[in-house]
Amino acid sequence: AAFLVAPLQAADPLPSWNDGTTKQSIVDFVNKVTEEGSGDFVPVAERIAVFDNDGTLWSENPLPFQVIFAAAEIKRLLPEHPEWNDNAAVQAFIKSDVAALTANHNKGLLEVLALTHAGMSTDAYDQRVKDWLATAEHPRWKKPYSQCVYQPMIELLEYLRANDFQTWIVSGGGLSFMRVLSEQTYGIPPQQVIGSHGQATFEMKDGVPTLTKTLETVFVDDKAGKPAGIYQFIGRRPIAAFGNSDGDQAMLEYTTIDNPRPSFGMIIHHTDAEREYAYDAKPKSSGKLITALEAAPTHGWTVVDMKKDWETVLAE
Amino acid sequence: AAFLVAPLQAADPLPSWNDGTTKQSIVDFVNKVTEEGSGDFVPVAERIAVFDNDGTLWSENPLPFQVIFAAAEIKRLLPEHPEWNDNAAVQAFIKSDVAALTANHNKGLLEVLALTHAGMSTDAYDQRVKDWLATAEHPRWKKPYSQCVYQPMIELLEYLRANDFQTWIVSGGGLSFMRVLSEQTYGIPPQQVIGSHGQATFEMKDGVPTLTKTLETVFVDDKAGKPAGIYQFIGRRPIAAFGNSDGDQAMLEYTTIDNPRPSFGMIIHHTDAEREYAYDAKPKSSGKLITALEAAPTHGWTVVDMKKDWETVLAE
Ligand SMILES: [Ca+2]
Ligand SMILES: [Ca+2]
Structure with missing residues (x-):
């Protein structure tokens, strides 16, 4: 009767994550907040998960x-x-x-x-x-930049959405830039992207509605700007945050400290020079990671060891 | 066999709207964009509907x-x-x-x-x-302000959502103010509210994540600010817009002029002094309506005659 039982076993939603405490911490958190009747249950409307982009969802080397x-x-x-x-x-x-x-x-x-x-x-x-x-092609991997994304993170986005999370990008990168690719690449619609931006202006130009990009009143969505951006765009505290640098620390703090709901914080540590890049305190371009890594144990943030925890790195 | 047939007739989703061309224009638009295979079909992801708040979803008298x-x-x-x-x-x-x-x-x-x-x-x-x-109680209707909302518009919000529209508030009012009530009152979550706002600041205060409201770099979400706000928060052009004053004209233009998708624009004209208030060119408080009303026929915007088109005005 094996063929009768097999279909009942759920397929692994995170096949590119190696088994271990890192993967288990994600699954445990999701199971916990989605179990109806449990004290840790979080209503669907409050299942907000926020993701940094450069170095968290896709590579940031040799340059963002x-x-x-x-x-x-x-x-x-x-x-x-x-x-x-x-x-x-x-x-x-x-x-x-x-x-x-x-x-x-x-x-x-x-x-x-x-x-x-x-x-x-x-x-x-x-x-x-x-x-x-x-x-354009990435100089090392010889493929479009929109394919230089991390397969484990794509699976994680899908896994969270399958559990009724709303997934958001909260990046220091440009709001308009990311929106061009966020839906197709990450399954994240433009209205769930937060990023750095200047204030666009609107006018009717020869009878045609026209929005013009400017660098006026620029908002920098990095460091303390990330929780400020989350407040401005979402107006609700996330219960899960994913980042890879000190620029994400404030967002991780906002998500996980003194939150009345159960919460989850994760830092991607780039430890894999062979398959991707290895850096933290002294990155070649962006992605400096010192204080957030030090603070991780104190706040219970999960640290991903890319080399050890990821079975696959880049999406095929 | 009447009892076998009756349940097959869909209940009227807009019972507080009197039959006529106004109500029909809404239903026709929704039917058109949701009919798969038709040239007017709009994919779910692009079904964005934007609503002004003061004077469109709830009353703005005797003062906003x-x-x-x-x-x-x-x-x-x-x-x-x-x-x-x-x-x-x-x-x-x-x-x-x-x-x-x-x-x-x-x-x-x-x-x-x-x-x-x-x-x-x-x-x-x-x-x-x-x-x-x-x-607090409204001085005329003697009930909480959150109940001084228009029943026909509540039905319209629900009708659009039942047809997989995402409903947004785009108001000159305060972003934080509206978010306190938007979910319970309108079924609109905080992340689908756009409004005027200053830039909040974030800091860790005695170990507690703290967001502070400021009036720095104030964004005024009115007139040309409405399409600019829509671009900033949504990043996608709406296909339906609902307003009641000249402050909504730019949003209506952005939604309906030169839009590659079918689109719908509607202006609520306050014509009912008996059940609510009657005003346009010379409102007692906010809600001046002159140029948008003049432009309505040119652009095919539906004008709601509150007295004639609404069977009920305030929600009970
Ligand atoms: Ca980053
Ligand atoms: Ca108004």
């Missing part, structure tokens, strides 16, 4: 992908802008000179962002991102 | 309810603030002197907002709104 997009845009637009040949920020970009770009509180980076992420209609911007995603 | 809340807060806190006896804005509030409050680009109103809507934790603010909702 949005920075690579900006560099590609600069190269593409350069022939129309001879004045950029005398622009230090633009030149640093073309040479991928990270030190020059991030010096002086990211002055060069912000200058290039202004040239590539503002002053056009939101539709025109979206099309530029789509065009880039359709043609 | 949030203003009445602010006045109540001033009265409640006055004993602790003897300095307010010399404050002109506070005194105008106590006397319900609308002219004085709205003079000079709402200077007095904003001053009182700063005293009643900022400088406290978000939890403390929410509790204040809850306390007020639990005790």
Whole structure:
């Protein structure tokens, strides 16, 4: 009667996670908050899970992908802008000179962002991102950036949604940039993406409704900006938070400390130079992880050891 | 066999709407976009409907309810603030002197907002709104403000959701204020509310995650701010928009003009002094309606004649 019993065993919803305490902590939490009648039960409306993006859902090396997009845009637009040949920020970009770009509180980076992420209609911007995603390849993995995502995290997103969680992105990256790919790549609709952004403006232009991207009143969705962004966009405290750097610490604290509901915090520790990258205190680009890693045991945050806990890293 | 046939007839989802072209325009639109295989079919993910709040979902007279809340807060806190006896804005509030409050680009109103809507934790603010909702009564209808909502609009929200629309509030009112009541009153969760807001700040205070309300970088979700707010929070164009004043015109334009999807726009015209209030060009408080009403025929927006189209006005 084996064939009668087999279908009753649920398939493993997290096949890319190796068995162990890390995987078990996720499953235990989900079982706990979804068990009706238990004291830990959380109503569906409050099952909010928030995910950092760069280094948590997809890779952030050799540079955050949005920075690579900006560099590609600069190269593409350069022939129309001879004045950029005398622009230090633009030149640093073309040479991928990270030190020059991030010096002086990211002055060069912000200058290039202004040239590539503002002053056009939101539709025109979206099309530029789509065009880039359709043609650009990751230098190491030789495939589109939208495929350089972590298979275990894709499974985790689906597992949480199957248990009636609402999954959100809460990233320091650009709100508009991520929205172009969030639905297809992560199953996360645009209205569940929170990110850094300037205030877009609206006007009727020759009878056509037109939204224009600006860098006015920029909101930086990083560090303390993450819980502030969650409050602004969601207005409800998450019960699960996933990140990979000190920039996620405030979001993890907001989610897990003094929360009247059961809560879950997780940090992805990049320990796998062979299959992905290995970094924490001294990352090559973004993703510095020192204080959040130190605070993890105190607050009961689960730390993913990528090399040990992930059976697969990149989605195929 | 009548009893066998009767249950097969769908119950009217909009019983508080009188039969006629207004009601029919809603039903026709919903049928059109939900009919699979038709050229007008809109996928579920794109069925976004946006609603103004004051004067569209609930009454805005004798003053917008949030203003009445602010006045109540001033009265409640006055004993602790003897300095307010010399404050002109506070005194105008106590006397319900609308002219004085709205003079000079709402200077007095904003001053009182700063005293009643900022400088406290978000939890403390929410509790204040809850306390007020639990005790205050509308001066005319003698019932809680959260019950001074339009029954036809409650039915419309439910009807749209039953057809897999996601319903959003897009109001000039305060984001945090509306969120306290949106879920229970309208079935709209906090993450589907867009409103005016200052940027909240986050910090760990004596080990406790704390969000504080401020009036920094205030976003005014009115007029052109409505489509800008929709872009910021939703990132997707609505296919249906409902409002009652010129402040909703940009949102109606954004929703219905040059939209590749079929779309629907509706204006609630307050024509019923007996059961509610009658106003348009010269409202007693908020809700001025001139240009949007003029533009309605051009853009095919349905205009609700409250007196004629609504069988019931207030929810019981
Ligand atoms: Ca990150
Ligand atoms: Ca209104």
